[in-house]
Amino acid sequence: METQDLNEQPMTRLDNKTITKRLYQYALRAKKTFIVALIMLVIGVGAELAGPFIAKNIIDNHMFAIEQPFYETTASDTNAAAYNGKFYKREGLWAEGATKGTEAHVLQSGASFYFVEGPMQTTTGEKTYANGKLTISSPQGEQAVYNAVPLSAGELFSFYKPELPSIYKLIGLYFIFLIISIITEFGKTYWLQSSANKVIQQLRIDLYAHIQRLPVPFFDNLPAGKVVSRVTNDTEAVKDLFVAVLANFSSGTVYMLGVYVALFILDFRLGLVCLFLVPVLIAWVMIYRKIATKYNKIIRSRLSEINAIINESIQGMSIIRIFRKQKQTQDEFEQLNNDYLFYQNKMLRLNALTSHNLVNVLRNLTLAMVLWYFGSAALGGFDSAISLGVLYAFVDVLGRLFQPMTGMVNQLAALDLSMVSAGRVFELMDEEGEAVTDGSMPRYKGDVQFKDVTFAYKKDPVLKNINFEARQGQTVALVGHTGSGKSSIINLLFRFYDPQQGKITIDGQNVRDLPKQWIRQHMGIVLQDPYLFTGTIASNVSLDNEKISRERLEQALRDVGADTILADLPKGFDEPVVEKGSTLSAGQRQLISFARALAYDPAILILDEATANIDTETEALIQSALEVLKRGRTTFIVAHRLSTIRSADQILVLHRGEIVERGTHDELMEIDGRYRQMYRMQTGIGSNAVPDGTERPEDREVPVPAGLVGRTT
Known part of the structure; x- marks a missing residue:
């Protein structure tokens, strides 16, 4: 059953003209x-098409040339044929101005050849031999009778013998063109595909670089699997456009142009007969693409959705198994896969009903027309007919015309798929990204101020009139129920988003006036679930930053107590880390992220539930390291465990996007407010629930992305 296509992301659709123009710019x-x-291609086409002309020359000027008049000569040379003690030279082999002797002819009737001495009125028409007489009947019913002598095989060969040196030269020339064709075919294929590889390499680089510049809100609505599909599957389809499609269409176009030139050189009438193929082919390409584009857009969309569900399933495999969601996940995957198969089969039917069948019909129709019109006339001996050599060369050249046509028609499916994929790639590249500003700024102090800040992800504000100030070296804790706005403040601080109202300043300067990369250069973050890259522990601390020496990263690891926790690893700080650090414990990953923050020495440090996943023993080990880490820095702590923020210089209690309480731990405990009730609930001192603490859908917020210290986007 046909299903409706799902929109992955609201993007501007590009037309084929725009896509073609941008692909040309990459080319x-x-x-x-x-x-x-292209030069190799043109040379190769010329060399290959020389074959039929050589064959035509052999047939018309040598094999059938013995039907030209012969003249007796007294000289015995390589161009003269010996017969009955006399020497005869064919008309085309006489030097200009030479004296010719008695005229003679060698004519064929059926499978036998006959020698006729003397001039003849005509040599064309139906020939019959009987009782030493050769009768030639014209189409108009006139007859001419001549005395003729049958030739034996040896005598006939003597008339062909003078033609052999020229035939051998032409055959040698044919092999030379064949070698040239082989060399140019290799060169064309190699240079064309190497060019395509370079183009796709640059396209992938540009696409990946643009993804790095896309704002964080873009990824809120587009699953990672769909982004991966565009970088891998769609660019690979564009590669097919340059490697296979462009190779077939460019070579096919040049080849067909060369074939038409050859056809008109052979006979002007033959070229005119075959011109009808061009509009038929163009019309077919337009009709085919109109139908196929609709299917291919859905096919590429379904493939992206399949990649997205696979990516999501792999990342959430433990949850799927714990809650026994295998059957539901399998059903969702099968539905997408079946839909993908449905449209793939539609494309297969479209290709099976056309492509090769179309070329066969055109080939047979053209050959039938030519053989009917020209072939019958030639065999009948009419003066208006073309020679057998021209007819042979034409059939050969015409067969070569349909070879590139078959390749072009069979590549229509790949052409359309590649154009759809190219459109998807360019649509993603047209998404507005964040400006990348080169350079850097001096490390700022870290005095942060939010003034009348109001912010909404969509319509409903998640932060309302937020006002607070954090001085250098101070620790500011953000507490509140889920959806209260804690992570939104961090998102604004990192400038993943900008507020709709109010302003945020760092050292008195509005953050909107500073490049985002410069601001983030001196910010660091430690997440509840830290993100580790494939590499080693040391590389995850330095993130391959040349400014961080080996001594500095090792000192950072020691300062956070990692030398004790990681001491059991076989390779120590050079222990390999797989994707996301899945082979390390939560405590080990967290320590590495703490060391990363310390090594980058940020002016502003964000701890987002940094100790939530750490056991009590490990937490005690790094509490002292945290004090070292926070020293001299403006630190923001997003915390649910209130016991970890008792020493904070300022605690901001948020509720539904507003700061409802602020102060130190002791000051807030003196107030019988929300903070005191939350603290009592966690410590077991009281059992009163937090008023209105239930999470509402509108209170939910986008979490802080897995940002990296010192990394710019």
Whole structure:
């Protein structure tokens, strides 16, 4: 059953003209190799099409040339044929102005050849031999009778013998063109595909670089699997456009152009007969693409959705198994896969009903027309007919015309799929990204001020009139129920988003006036679930930053107590880390993220539930390290465990996007307010629930992305 396509992301749809123009601009980046490939292609086409002309020359000027008049000569040379003690030279082999002797002819009737001495009125028409007489009947009913002598095989060979040196030369020339064709075919294929690889390499680099510049809100609505699909599957389909489609269409176009030139050189009438193929092919391409584009857009969309569900399933495999969601996940995957198969089969039916069938019909129709019109006339001996050599060359050249046509038609499916994929890639690249500003700014002190800040992800504000100030070296804790706005403040601080009202300043300067990368350069974050990259423990601390020496990262690891916790690892700080650090414990991963923050020495440090996943023993070990880490820095702590923020210089209690209480731990405990009730609930001193503490859908907020200290986006 046909299902409706799902919108992955509201993007501007590009037309084929725009896509083609942008692909052409990318192709220009490898224009030198493309030009070399095109030159090779033209030379190869010329060399290959020389074959039929050589064959025509052999047939018309040598094999059937013995039906031209012969003249007796007294000289015995390589161009003369010996017969009955006399020498005869064919008309085309006489030097200009030479004296010719008695005229003679060698004519064929059926499978036998006959020698006729003397001039003849005509040599064309139906020939019959009987009783030493050769009768030639014209189409108009006139007859001419001549005395003729049958030729034996040896005598006939003597007339062909003078033709052999020229035939051998032509055959040698044919092999030379064949070698040229082989060399140019290799060069064309190599240079064309190497050019395509360079183009796709640059396209992937540009696409990946643009993804790094896309704002965080863009990824809120587009699953990671769909982004991966565009970087991998769609760019690979674009590669097929340059490697297979472009190779077939460019070579096919040049080849067909060369074939038409050859057809008109052979016979002007033959070329005119075959011109009808061009509009038929163009019309077919337009009709096919109109139908196929609709299917291919859905096919690429379904493939992205399949990648997205696979990516999500792998990341959440433990949850799927714990809650026994395998069957539901499998059903969702099968539904997408079946839908993908449905449209793939539609494309297969479209290709099976057309492509090769179309070319066969056109080939047979053209050959039938030519053989009917020209072939019958030639065999009948009419003067208006073409020679057998021309007819042979034409059939050969015409067969070569349909070879590239078959390749072009069979590549229509890949062409349309590649254009759809290219459109998806360029649509993603057209998404507005964050400006990247080179350079850096001096490390700021870290005095942060929020003034009348109001912010909403969509319509409903998640922060309302937020006002607070954090001085250098102070620790500010953000507490409140889920959805109260804690992570939204951090998002604004990192400038993943900007507020709709109010302003945020760092050292008195509005953050909107500073490049985002410069601000983040001196910020660090430690998340509740830290993100580790594939590499080693040491590389995850330095993130391959050349400014962080080996001594500095090892000192950072020791300062946070990692040398004790990681001491049991076989390779110590050089222990390999797999994706997300899944082979390390939660405490080990957290220690590495603490060391990372310390090594980058940020002016503003954010601890987002940094000790929530750490056991009590490990937490005690790093509490002292935290004091070292926070020293001299403005620190923001997002905390649910209130016991970890008792020493904070300022605690901001948020509820539904507003700061409802603020002060130190002791000051807030003196007030019988929300903070005191939360603290009593966690410590067991009281059992009163937090008023209105139930999470509402509108209170939910986008969590802080897995940002990296010192990394710019």
